[in-house]
Amino acid sequence: NRVGIGTITPAYKLHVNATAADTTGQITSYFRSADTDYSRICIDSTAAADTQVSFMNLGATKWSVGNEATGDSFHISTGYGPFDSDNPLVITSAGDVTFSGNTSLDGGYIMGNESLTSADNGGSASNTIPLSIITNMNGLLRATLADGSTDGQVKKILCTGYSSSYSLIIVISSASWTGGGVGAVTFTAAGTYINLVWTNSAWWIIGASSAGISFS
Numbered sequence: 001n002r003v004g005i006g007t008i009t010p011a012y013k014l015h016v017n018a019t020a021a022d023t024t025g026q027i028t029s030y031f032r033s034a035d036t037d038y039s040r041i042c043i044d045s046t047a048a049a050d051t052q053v054s055f056m057n058l059g060a061t062k063w064s065v066g067n068e069a070t071g072d073s074f075h076i077s078t079g080y081g082p083f084d085s086d087n088p089l090v091i092t093s094a095g096d097v098t099f100s101g102n103t104s105l106d107g108g109y110i111m112g113n114e115s116l117t118s119a120d121n122g123g124s125a126s127n128t129i130p131l132s133i134i135t136n137m138n139g140l141l142r143a144t145l146a147d148g149s150t151d152g153q154v155k156k157i158l159c160t161g162y163s164s165s166y167s168l169i170i171v172i173s174s175a176s177w178t179g180g181g182v183g184a185v186t187f188t189a190a191g192t193y194i195n196l197v198w199t200n201s202a203w204w205i206i207g208a209s210s211a212g213i214s215f216s
Helices: none
Strands: 003-005 014-016 051-057 060-068 073-078 089-091 097-099 103-105 109-111 116-118 124-128 131-135 141-145 153-161 168-172 183-187 192-199 202-208 213-215
Touching: 109 153, 116 124, 124 141, 131 141, 131 168, 192 213
Parallel strands: 003 014, 131 153, 141 168
Antiparallel strands: 051 060, 060 073, 073 089, 089 097, 103 109, 116 141, 124 131, 153 192, 168 183, 183 213, 192 202
16 A cells, blocks of 8 residues: 555655665656646645645754644744744745744844833833834833844834823943943934944944934
């Protein structure tokens, strides 16, 4: 009930063993279609189960790619097993893409995961990597931005609401304008922002509002 190519003891429904002499141009298996529209190789599950293609080395599975059945999303994961939302790459059927780690683009733009931590009496800091949206409309906000983890990582902080009745201060653990020591960014108006990049062990300013923001 099994087919073996290059083996007389197939362990699977289709089992192919190729020697170095059997491999031409580093190709072990080759499929070709004369269809002028498109051609496919299909992996189907008769149950509501994930379908995967796994890549192995010396018998150990390193990566798996495929469809997550419940959410109908494309995943790249390490190892094998049912796909999960924390896999290194998830693409939904709507085209939304989620990376579980830092994302490096050619040129050094890195979207990190450092968020603002706050101690306040009503202000808020909402984080969407790499953006933080802050406001003190309901009370003071004093939030802290921790050190980055990778050179080139960026952090954007946007103030969407400001009340002169309360203070709004972002403490920077390692600020370039203090020589790498603790610094502070004070917001005094809504619609203000600061863009930071982590390099040389400090957050550097790469853009900020011309008014309504100060540094100390």
